[in-house]
Amino acid sequence: MQHNVFILIGFIEIALSIFMQWQNYVSNNIKTFSIQSWILGIFLMYFGVLNNNISIIILSILTILTRAIFIPRYLINTINKQIFRARENKHKVSVSLSILISVLLAIFSYILYTLVFFEFGKSLISIPITLMLQGAFLIMSRSNAYAQLIGYLVMENSMFLLSFLFNGLPFIVEAGIILDILGIVMIGGILMKIRDEDIQKEEELYG
């Protein structure tokens, strides 16, 4: 049962990250990320209740509070002050091509997994790997700094998803990751606020 729920959650997350590639507006990307985190948090909650594990339930509440509510709201607030950042002006990769590439990444990670790591166990692990590659591709294919930040957060979500398949990381590590994420987003927001005066400079953020 948990197995099927994991597949359902994983593929909904993959479909949402494909949807992110489709969107030009950064606010839509942020909302999609919020939905992704809500789904992940609810899945964590379900997992914790099922296994009667109090630390996972606390972790799910923390996830929903930070990733699904606080970070999207903070990012949307900072964007509202800088309207010119709200939209991807020019695409480095055209939209339909980037959708196709992110689907191909899914197939690639499945094939890679079956070829290389198959002895380690379940083919389910290819789902978080897919999500991670898609987050990385979101960073590479966008020049807007907010979209790149969302890409990092998607990668981090994938790590969270991956940690389920092994017997669970210690609670302190997971909570630490959430703190890290908060820090990254705050620093990112402040950095982008300082560099407010020039639109071109946002391109310095990708290396």
Added chain:
Amino acid sequence: MLFYLSIAQLLYVIILSPLAIGILNFFNERLSSRGGPSIFQEYYNLFKYFKKQSIYPESSSIFFAYVPYMSFAMYLFLTLVLPIITAFPLTFGPVVDFVGGGLVFGAASTLIKLSALDSRNNYSILGASRSSSIGIFTEPVILLIFIMLGVISGTNNPYVINNIMQTSTSWYYSLVHLFIALAFLFVLIIEIGQLPIESNSLNELGSIDTLLIHEYSGRELALLKWGSYIKQFILMNVFLNVYTWPFFVPMKLSLISIFFYMFINFFKIIILLIIFAFINSMVSKYRLFKIFDYIAIAFSFTLLAMLVFYITTSGG
């Protein structure tokens, strides 16, 4: 018996398809706070066209005059072979499978495009080039959807797929089926010309499929319009009876259940039309080149369905 049921199915589609489109137009207008035409308006239009004189362009060949009859006959043939009011094959059911049906659909639309080129009208040729360039990308998606349904059911027969979807809850609630149904919904919107792709309303002239029949008049125009209504009605039926809502379709020969199913089927269609009307009132039309992104999304859903199939059946 089966032969008479085939005739009943044919009459059902021919008679009710303009009504379905009339209901869709009515919902569209009501949702934008206008009075809206009568739901029987399409019948009046067809009747009016049949009374009018036919005019052919001087530069067109004899082919131009024959295409409406041929395409109408092809759509009538398709009504005989798809599961519309029964889930068991009627007299002509075994003639073609899904891929064959797709080929007949493709042949009819190719004939219409050729006639548009033959009319030598600039607008028609614009429509032909647009609809064929979109068709190039949608056909592989449709083929991939059929292949995935073939993987689920082991066959390409729409009746068998309907029976499997009706009886097997594990396939019905599987993620493979969900992704395929979503992809087919995307393709269906392209094929029947609803809003994110094309809008033909009081405010604007549709610029893809509507342009193809720009040069026709009189009886030929009526047949082409009626053919396109039948095509939309059949595709909506395939979407409901095979992909998303295969329930209640009678699987055994029983006249009473088939009679009642005719009403249930039209009720399902009306629900689908309400959904389309809501989509039409919510989204705006895409720019022409944005349509290809939309098709890429549909394609990615079918590929994801394939991936889910491999992940779930390889022992997880």
